[in-house]
Amino acid sequence: AHIPSYLSAEHLGPWETFLVQIDRVEPHLSAELRPLTPLLTRPMRALIVNVPIRLDDGEMAHFEGYRVQHNLARGPGKGGIRFHPDVTLAEVMALSAWMTVKNAVVNVPFGGAKGGVRVDPKQLSLAELERLTRRYTSEIHILLGQDKDIPAPDINTNEQVMAWMMDTYSMNEGRTSMGVVTGKPISLGGSLGRKDATGRGVFVSTVEAAKRLGMDINGARVAVQGFGNVGEAAARLFAEAGARVVALQDSSGAIANPSGLDVHAAKAWRQQQGRLSGAPGAETIDADRFWSVEADILVAAAMENQITPAVAERIHARILVEGANGPTTPEADLILQERGITVIPDVLANAGGVTVSYFEWVQDISAFFWTEDEINARLDRIMREAFTAVWDAARAKGIPLRTAAFVLGCERVLLAHKVRGLYP
Ligand code: NDP
Known part of the structure; x- marks a missing residue:
């Protein structure tokens, strides 16, 4: 019933995961808001665009692009832009739905x-990437605006891509709009602290969990899968706090050292070589071995x-x-629960990025810019408060942190729907 007819059964992907998560949360929602749950199981709007570009050799290439607004009950749309060969409509729908919940959690x-x-x-x-970004931005222009929908970086997009998006939108509008995109370069109205913000939120929420589980971050063994915007910053912050980063993985493979890797050296190697595998001072291990590495914390x-x-x-x-x-995956989630492994869910753990966005x-x-210390202090406070609210609710109701975070986020969204009412 929650599968829209435009999504074929074999391409449900993460959208199905989201629906399973909502099913698990629904019984815990307040009786007053529970009947509104179907509002969360359908995206409000989904735009599919053709993105034709001229390649450097003069040939034309076509790419498929999407922008999905899952829910706008609490404010303008917000969520990243992903460039990846596996992107599908179902994936973008799920990611947009998780943004709805996440924004409400924080x-x-x-x-x-x-x-x-x-x-x-x-x-x-680089020139082709710029043409792709600008054409895609023009095609989704009808949805964008600082009070309508505000993109940000995600997998394989960065502050340069955000600068092109902001410029293209501004050219098409005939005015400069800085607030239409976040994750921009500092020279273009970007925020101090944004680059590290998601990794920082990951770190702060882990510190909060560790405190409650009687674990010391200083000396803890940490393994991080993904060494991009999020993973690199998280690994660096754990290392700075005295943790031992024992394994790292990117799409090229995994590296490990039980005595601790040098995160800065790994980053420098990746910048030179374009991959983590083969980094000096580490053993390159089979990617499959990454998950069974001896670690206290897995990111x-x-x-x-x-x-x-x-x-x-x-x-x-x-x-x-x-x-x-x-x-x-939803099945793996149940196994982790049975095994007593504490899962800090995405809608809480990675909310630092959207908070600084x-x-x-x-x-x-407001055209008024804050210091990095102010930004980090506000971010830390919001992450700690959200973590405490989720943790306390999970303990009080005897439910996993994911369910507790979804209850907190979904109830805020559904309350906004309730007071706004249906139109007409
Ligand atoms: P990046 O593109 O910067 O980094 C992704 C990293 O993951 C790269 O190191 C990449 O390796 C690695 N990777 C990709 N596929 C695999 C794989 N199959 N096995 C191992 N490693 C792999 O993306 P982000 O860091 O921005 O995003 C990562 C995740 O965090 C995404 O799920 C995103 O939605 C989420 N997120 C990001 C936010 C942000 O602020 N950027 C905010 C909140 C969530 P390689 O470079 O070799 O391809």
């Missing part, structure tokens, strides 16, 4: 949206569906932190 005044282009950007030159900061039931059985860590969106938007609109 109580920033945004709805949930997400976008993407089905492309392997590693096969494009999943790459993609969806990485933690399958088979992986969940092999994890040694006490805490699994979801830096990525949707890294754990919110700060960036506020700074752009």
Whole structure:
């Protein structure tokens, strides 16, 4: 009943995961709001666009792009743009839905949206990437605006891509709009602290969990999958806090050192070589061995569906932190629960990025910019408060942190729907 007719059964992907999560949450919602749950199981709006570009050799290429606004009850749409060959409508729908819940968990005044282009950007030159970004931005222009829908970076997009998006939108509008995109360069109204914000939120929420589980971060063994925007910052912050980063993984493979890796050296190697594998001072291990590495804390900061039931059985860590969106399948989630592994769910753990995106938007609109210390202090406070609310609710109701986070977020969204009412 919750599967829209435009989505074919074999391409449900993460959208199905989201629906299972909503099913698990529904019984815990207040009796007053529960009847409104179907509002969450359908995206409000989904735009599919053709993105034709001229390649450097003069040929024309076509790429499929999407922007989905899952829910705008609490404010304008907010969510990243992904460039990846596996992007599908179902994936973008799920990511937009998780944004709805996440924005409500940290109580920033945004709805949930997400976008993407089905492309392997590693096969494009910089000039082709710019043409792709600008054409895609023009095609989804009708949805965008600082009070309508505000994109941000995600997998394979960065501050340069955000600068092109902001410029294209502004050119088409005939005015400069800084607040239409977040994750921009500082020179273009970007916020201090945004680059590290998601990794920082991952770190802060893990510290909060560790405190409650009687675990010391200083000396804890940490393994991080994904070494991009999120994973690199998280690994660096754990190392700075005295943790031992014992394994790292990117799409090229995994590296490990039980005595602790040098995160800065790994980053420098990746910048030179374009991959983590082969980094000096580490053993390059089989990618499959990554999940069974001896670690106290595992950070999943790459993609969806990485933690399958088979992986969940092999994890040694006490805490699994979801830096990525949707890294754990619903079946694996139950196994982790049975095994007593604390899962800090994506809608809480990786909310630091959108929190500082919110700060960036506020700074752009007010044309008044804050110091990095102010930003980090506000971010830390919001993350700690959200963590405490979720943790306390989970303990009080005897439910997993994911369910508690979804209850908190979904109830805020459904309450907004209730007071706004249906139109007409
Ligand atoms: P990046 O593109 O910057 O980094 C992704 C990293 O994951 C890269 O190191 C990539 O390796 C690695 N990776 C990709 N596929 C695999 C795989 N199959 N196995 C192992 N590693 C893999 O993306 P982000 O860091 O921005 O995003 C990562 C996750 O975090 C996504 O789920 C995203 O939605 C989520 N997120 C991001 C936010 C942000 O602020 N950027 C905010 C909230 C959530 P390689 O480079 O070799 O391809």
